[in-house]
Amino acid sequence: MTSPSALFRQRLQSNAAAVEATLAALLSGNTEAGEIARPERLLSAVRHGVLNGGKRLRPFLVMEAAALFGDGFAAPALRVGAALECIHCYSLVHDDLPAMDDDNLRRGQPTVHIAYDEATAILAGDSLLTLAFDIVAAPETMLADRIKTALVLALARAAGIGGMAGGQALDLAAEQKAPDAEGIVTLQAMKTGALIRFACEAGAIVADADVEARSLLQRYGETIGLAFQLADDLLDLTSDAATMGKATGKDAARGKGTLVALNGQDWAEERLNALVGEAEALLAPFGERGAILVETARFVANRRS
Amino acid sequence: MTSPSALFRQRLQSNAAAVEATLAALLSGNTEAGEIARPERLLSAVRHGVLNGGKRLRPFLVMEAAALFGDGFAAPALRVGAALECIHCYSLVHDDLPAMDDDNLRRGQPTVHIAYDEATAILAGDSLLTLAFDIVAAPETMLADRIKTALVLALARAAGIGGMAGGQALDLAAEQKAPDAEGIVTLQAMKTGALIRFACEAGAIVADADVEARSLLQRYGETIGLAFQLADDLLDLTSDAATMGKATGKDAARGKGTLVALNGQDWAEERLNALVGEAEALLAPFGERGAILVETARFVANRRS
Numbered sequence: 001m002t003s004p005s006a007l008f009r010q011r012l013q014s015n016a017a018a019v020e021a022t023l024a025a026l027l028s029g030n031t032e033a034g035e036i037a038r039p040e041r042l043l044s045a046v047r048h049g050v051l052n053g054g055k056r057l058r059p060f061l062v063m064e065a066a067a068l069f070g071d072g073f074a075a076p077a078l079r080v081g082a083a084l085e086c087i088h089c090y091s092l093v094h095d096d097l098p099a100m101d102d103d104n105l106r107r108g109q110p111t112v113h114i115a116y117d118e119a120t121a122i123l124a125g126d127s128l129l130t131l132a133f134d135i136v137a138a139p140e141t142m143l144a145d146r147i148k149t150a151l152v153l154a155l156a157r158a159a160g161i162g163g164m165a166g167g168q169a170l171d172l173a174a175e176q177k178a179p180d181a182e183g184i185v186t187l188q189a190m191k192t193g194a195l196i197r198f199a200c201e202a203g204a205i206v207a208d209a210d211v212e213a214r215s216l217l218q219r220y221g222e223t224i225g226l227a228f229q230l231a232d233d234l235l236d237l238t239s240d241a242a243t244m245g246k247a248t249g250k251d252a253a254r255g256k257g258t259l260v261a262l263n264g265q266d267w268a269e270e271r272l273n274a275l276v277g278e279a280e281a282l283l284a285p286f287g288e289r290g291a292i293l294v295e296t297a298r299f300v301a302n303r304r305s
Numbered sequence: 306m307t308s309p310s311a312l313f314r315q316r317l318q319s320n321a322a323a324v325e326a327t328l329a330a331l332l333s334g335n336t337e338a339g340e341i342a343r344p345e346r347l348l349s350a351v352r353h354g355v356l357n358g359g360k361r362l363r364p365f366l367v368m369e370a371a372a373l374f375g376d377g378f379a380a381p382a383l384r385v386g387a388a389l390e391c392i393h394c395y396s397l398v399h400d401d402l403p404a405m406d407d408d409n410l411r412r413g414q415p416t417v418h419i420a421y422d423e424a425t426a427i428l429a430g431d432s433l434l435t436l437a438f439d440i441v442a443a444p445e446t447m448l449a450d451r452i453k454t455a456l457v458l459a460l461a462r463a464a465g466i467g468g469m470a471g472g473q474a475l476d477l478a479a480e481q482k483a484p485d486a487e488g489i490v491t492l493q494a495m496k497t498g499a500l501i502r503f504a505c506e507a508g509a510i511v512a513d514a515d516v517e518a519r520s521l522l523q524r525y526g527e528t529i530g531l532a533f534q535l536a537d538d539l540l541d542l543t544s545d546a547a548t549m550g551k552a553t554g555k556d557a558a559r560g561k562g563t564l565v566a567l568n569g570q571d572w573a574e575e576r577l578n579a580l581v582g583e584a585e586a587l588l589a590p591f592g593e594r595g596a597i598l599v600e601t602a603r604f605v606a607n608r609r610s
Contacts, residue, residue: 035467099423118404162340
């Protein structure tokens with residue numbers, strides 16, 4: 001029998017391949033109904049920003065959360081996952097800009113504004129952000145309109161001024177004035193937490209799950225979002241640029257507070273264990289079906305790259 | 306009896322006031338369900354970018370196109386118009402950035418990156434773009450989910466890589482290498498045409514009009530989009546910064562081709578008259594109800610600021 005951990009790794013890999021293929025197909029040179037033309041250089045920059053062989057954790061969460069409710073939701077969950085990945089990648093493209101985090105490397109490759117230019121990177125991000133909503137609403141996403149509307153709304157709120165974009169603004173402000181513990185929690189809940197929470201909730205929305213299940217998935221998403229950020233802060237302290245494929249130690253260098261910096265590494269390790277336990281408890285009602293997402297929580301807490 | 310032209314001006318003004326009030330209400334400090342917090346400085350930048358007393362032509366088109374089909378669509382058309390205005394204003398905020406058109410003034414006020422900073426302007430644009438889809442999908446927009454889905458899809462395609470964002474990429478490329486007449490037509494259809502076409506089509510979608518009516522409105526939108534751009538090119542040649550509240554003569558200074566530059570001012574004036582005639586003919590099936598949109602075509606063609 002395959003161990004849960006091996007099964008998790010298989011699924012992470014096969015889901016990522018499916019997401020990559022879906023995104024590649026969506027970003028061909030062909031126009032869709034209502035489009036006029038896709039300028040070649042901009043399209044190429046968009047592909048650079050999104051077809052980058054990432055782990056595709058957020059789409060994975062959408063797909064596996066939907067799978068909790070049965071096997072019939074794989075196709076629309078993949079499309080919604082691809083849409084969410086467009087949002088995630090747009091945020092990376094914009095965050096890397098000189099006016100923001102000014103990063104030249106992302107997963108070992110030149111960032112979009114380095115490979116192309118700043119204006120193109122801004123427009124590539126804008127295009128990816130817009131494409132996300134296109135994908136959810138498109139007829140190829142086989143979901144009831146009621147479900148599409150719920151997804152558009154939840155995604156917009158997770159990504160917008162009250163979620164991820166607002167979190168990036170708080171992150172930039174934190175360079176000027178280090179936030180207190182409460183401020184860090186809010187910042188991280190918005191900047192990275194909101195999309196991860198949405199990913200898990202989106203699986204329940206795709207599956208048209210009841211309010212209770214939707215709320216469980218939301219809480220599971222919040223829990224692993226916290227673990228993700230703690231692991232990230234630990235990594236930023238302990239790893240080097242070669243392992244990460246991007247600049248590291250930057251948060252500390254800029255004087256940004258993290259909870260790890262405030263409370264120490266031991267506290268962080270303990271907290272990560274507790275969060276994995278919480279995630280496991282939240283998934284208990286799903287029985288055996290929850291095994292992959294329990295494994296996911298462990299992976300998120302223990303990741304070292 | 307009020308003349309059509311006076312009636313048009315009344316409606317343009319009252320619709321703009323309604324749009325302004327709607328946007329102001331949407332951009333309060335209060336969070337909506339699913340949002341975590343709205344960072345004050347970013348919210349203020351977003352408000353600066355969108356609550357600027359513009360003519361609100363695109364929302365006006367949504368509202369008046371919907372009114373062709375009866376009086377019951379005013380409330381949702383206003384919401385959809387406000388969403389569209391968020392897209393328009395996000396594009397202005399991003400286009401004004403130093404890496405793009407590098408403009409310091411917009412409607413006589415400092416642009417967002419001048420009043421705040423570049424990073425905040427990027428995030429304000431991202432937030433406005435995201436908010437547009439939020440507004441369409443939100444429960445306060447009283448439309449069937451089927452109609453919301455159609456609006457999200459059409460808006461995303463009008464605004465994305467195959468529409469407005471792509472058009473801005475072509476516009477930047479045009480500074481390096483002047484496009485031929487065909488290239489100019491594509492660029493303008495994408496950069497300004499797509500949103501104006503969407504505005505008119507959206508009115509028909511909101512009213513759940515039949516395919517034929519939707520197509521008429523699309524064509525009306527394309528026609529006045531062409532007129533809008535020609536009038537803009539004429540203005541850029543002939544007006545001064547004081548009238549426009551922004552830098553002018555920039556297109557010519559950068560060597561960008563316009564159809565006016567290629568074909569001359571007399572040609573442009575004739576073409577504008579012909580486009581108004583075409584718009585009028587497209588509206589004929591709507592009888593008296595079409596009078597406001599006929600007037601709108603005249604206004605768009607003759608505007609001198």
